[in-house]
Amino acid sequence: MKNWIIFIVTVIAVFLLALLAYTIMDRRAEARFAYQPKVEIEGIEPRDSVWGLNYPRQYQSYKKTADTTFKGLYSTSGFADVLDAQPELVILWAGYGFSKDYNQPRGHAHALTDIRATARIGSPWEKGEGPMPSTCWTCKSTDVPRLMDEIGVTEFYSHKLSDFGSEMINPIGCADCHDSETMNLTITRPALVEAFEAMNKNISDVSHQEMRSLVCAQCHVEYYFAKDLPGKEGAAYLKFPWEGGLTVEAMEEYYDNIDFADWVHPLSKTPMIKAQHPDYEIFSMGVHAKRGVSCADCHMPYKTEGGQKFTDHHIGSPLSNVENSCFVCHREKKEDLVNDVYERQRKIKEGTGYLQKQLAQAHIEAKKAWELGATEAQMEDILLKIRHAQWRWDFSVASHGAAFHAPLETSRIVTSATGKVQEARIALTRLLAELGQIEPVEMPDLNDKDVLQKYIGLDMPEELETKEKFLEEVIPHWIKEGKEREARTLSVKKVSSR
Numbered sequence: 001m002k003n004w005i006i007f008i009v010t011v012i013a014v015f016l017l018a019l020l021a022y023t024i025m026d027r028r029a030e031a032r033f034a035y036q037p038k039v040e041i042e043g044i045e046p047r048d049s050v051w052g053l054n055y056p057r058q059y060q061s062y063k064k065t066a067d068t069t070f071k072g073l074y075s076t077s078g079f080a081d082v083l084d085a086q087p088e089l090v091i092l093w094a095g096y097g098f099s100k101d102y103n104q105p106r107g108h109a110h111a112l113t114d115i116r117a118t119a120r121i122g123s124p125w126e127k128g129e130g131p132m133p134s135t136c137w138t139c140k141s142t143d144v145p146r147l148m149d150e151i152g153v154t155e156f157y158s159h160k161l162s163d164f165g166s167e168m169i170n171p172i173g174c175a176d177c178h179d180s181e182t183m184n185l186t187i188t189r190p191a192l193v194e195a196f197e198a199m200n201k202n203i204s205d206v207s208h209q210e211m212r213s214l215v216c217a218q219c220h221v222e223y224y225f226a227k228d229l230p231g232k233e234g235a236a237y238l239k240f241p242w243e244g245g246l247t248v249e250a251m252e253e254y255y256d257n258i259d260f261a262d263w264v265h266p267l268s269k270t271p272m273i274k275a276q277h278p279d280y281e282i283f284s285m286g287v288h289a290k291r292g293v294s295c296a297d298c299h300m301p302y303k304t305e306g307g308q309k310f311t312d313h314h315i316g317s318p319l320s321n322v323e324n325s326c327f328v329c330h331r332e333k334k335e336d337l338v339n340d341v342y343e344r345q346r347k348i349k350e351g352t353g354y355l356q357k358q359l360a361q362a363h364i365e366a367k368k369a370w371e372l373g374a375t376e377a378q379m380e381d382i383l384l385k386i387r388h389a390q391w392r393w394d395f396s397v398a399s400h401g402a403a404f405h406a407p408l409e410t411s412r413i414v415t416s417a418t419g420k421v422q423e424a425r426i427a428l429t430r431l432l433a434e435l436g437q438i439e440p441v442e443m444p445d446l447n448d449k450d451v452l453q454k455y456i457g458l459d460m461p462e463e464l465e466t467k468e469k470f471l472e473e474v475i476p477h478w479i480k481e482g483k484e485r486e487a488r489t490l491s492v493k494k495v496s497s498r
Contacts, residue, residue: 040493041180044149044188046142048173050492055174057305062173062313065107070320073342074349075400077316080104083449086353090452091360092390095266096274097121099456100463105400108172108315111140116475119460119467121161133236134159138189139219141168142175145188153190157235165474169482177215185211189218195240212294213280220279220295220400222251224260246281248395248413252388266456268366270383275394282399286406293329301325317401341404348396348403351414355393357446358421362386365428365441372435382431385424392417 037054045051052059068078082102083089093099097120106114115121121132135157138144147167148156156164179186187193187203192214196203206214225236244250252273255261261271283289288298296311301324303312318325319341322334330337366382392413396402402410432441444455453460 037495040495042493043180044142044146044175045180045490046146046170046173046175047486047490048142048170051174051178053492057308057310058313059174061303061310062315063109064314065316066109067314067316068106070317072317072319073345075317076104077107077320079106086356087449087452088357088360088446090449090456091267091363091446092356092393093274094363094456096263096272098274099453100458100460111171112168113171115140117467117471119463132161133157133225134161134164135225135236135238136161137164137168138191138238140172142170142173143168145175148190154232154235154237157232157237165478166481166485169479169486176218185215187214187218189238191223191238191240192218192221195242198240198243209292209294212296213283213289216295216299217280220277222276222278222281222395224255224262224276246278246284248278248392251281251395252391255391265363268363268383268386269370269379270363270366270386270390272387273391273394275391275398278395278399279401279405282396282402282409283405285409286404288405297328298325301328344407345403348407348410348414351411351418352393352397355389355414355418355421356397358418358425359386359390359393360446361441361443362389362421362424362428364443365425365432368437368441369428369431369435372432372437374431374435378431382424382427385420385427389417389421389424392420 039050039053041051041054048059048062068076070077080103082104083099089102090099093102101119103114103118115136121136144156147164176188177185185208193203203214221240223238223240226232226239227236229235229237229239241251241254244254255273260273262274263272264270265272280295283295298318299315300311300313301318301321302309303324304310312321312324314321319338322337326334326337332340363386366379366386369379369382396410396413396417399405399410445451450460
């Protein structure tokens with residue numbers, strides 16, 4: 001009986017080992033043939049669907065960036081009107097396009113749809129007359145590196161946005177980050193390369209792990225449009241203000257030294273700086289960056305499907321994928337990890353919420369001071385404090401995920417901004433008293449977006465009517481013309497079988 005038991009156990013063990021060996025061989029065979037190229041991808045191929053023929057798993061996961069169901073404590077992958085939720089921002093951005101329309105960013109698949117739809121890129125929209133520069137397309141489409149390659153970088157920056165409407169057909173995708181021949185990560189936007197050169201660094205020397213953040217840093221950064229650079233006159237040339245470093249103070253000093261302003265605030269007459277989205281800069285000051293974590297580690301974690309391990313291109317909040325993003329390093333409960341993030345967000349939000357209301361009141365009080373006859377000499381230091389305070393506020397709130405990426409640095413920036421705007425308001429109170437304004441300056445309803453847009457002189461019904469006409473009449477023409485161009489100029493060549 002004992003021998004029979006040993007025999008049966010041995011047979012079972014042999015069977016299980018054979019099954020394991022078969023599974024391993026099957027997975028190896030699957031891995032060998034998983035990414036056999038079906039088409040030749042040459043040069044800058046802007047169509048993700050073509051890349052997807054060779055890399056179906058990555059492509060299918062990328063298509064999920066169109067999903068709009070995620071909701072965090074303050075963020076969402078769907079539509080959210082930020083001005084409606086925080087109306088005082090209309091005052092902060094008076095005279096600038098963001099006072100018309102500012103929505104939370106959606107996934108990469110929506111990049112072109114959302115830039116076409118926003119009211120802040122202006123009118124009229126007749127082809128060739130759009131007021132915004134073509135530089136605004138830079139981070140919205142894989143057609144950008146294609147067009148830069150065809151006509152040149154400076155030439156690309158030298159047009160109006162509407163000039164290239166029919167050229168921008170494909171949203172952010174594969175060709176933005178990958179070399180078509182090697183599939184290596186690559187930099188396709190020259191501004192990042194030029195920023196490294198300005199810091200006396202060579203971007204070619206960075207590691208693969210660093211590249212997993214730098215391909216994101218092509219776009220998720222602070223930038224400005226430099227006008228009339230030597231040899232680039234007439235172009236709205238995209239430039240990163242990194243010469244002095246990546247801190248908020250270093251970039252503030254850079255802008256002050258070149259006397260740069262994105263616009264002059266019509267109420268306070270302050271020369272303003274609009275922070276874009278300094279995600280990479282703030283991320284680089286946080287603990288994850290210091291420990292060698294890349295953007296892709298959290299926003300594009302590895303996943304396994306069948307026998308294949310690959311990078312998940314469903315780029316989005318790590319909180320929508322905690323198991324694959326956070327659990328690689330952390331062992332806490334999911335609820336604890338999420339609550340830790342939310343706690344940081346709440347504390348930062350408390351500070352920025354107070355700060356932006358203070359800024360709105362400062363602009364209105366400055367307006368009153370001008371009306372009462374204040375001189376430029378009396379207002380100079382006040383306006384500088386408002387400029388610096390709002391720049392620092394914007395730097396902290398415009399960065400996606402700042403409260404998590406570097407909560408200590410973000411808190412420091414918000415605290416310094418709060419101090420500056422309070423100093424400005426104290427100085428304004430004294431100046432207003434000198435000018436005869438003893439009572440507090442009357443404020444409009446800072447909790448009503450519509451009231452505030454009228455207060456700063458916007459006719460939003462007319463703006464929205466013009467935008468609706470553009471969406472109905474111009475966009476279909478752009479898309480049709482672009483698709484026809486692609487059909488004429490781009491082809492797909494199958495890999496010959498051997």
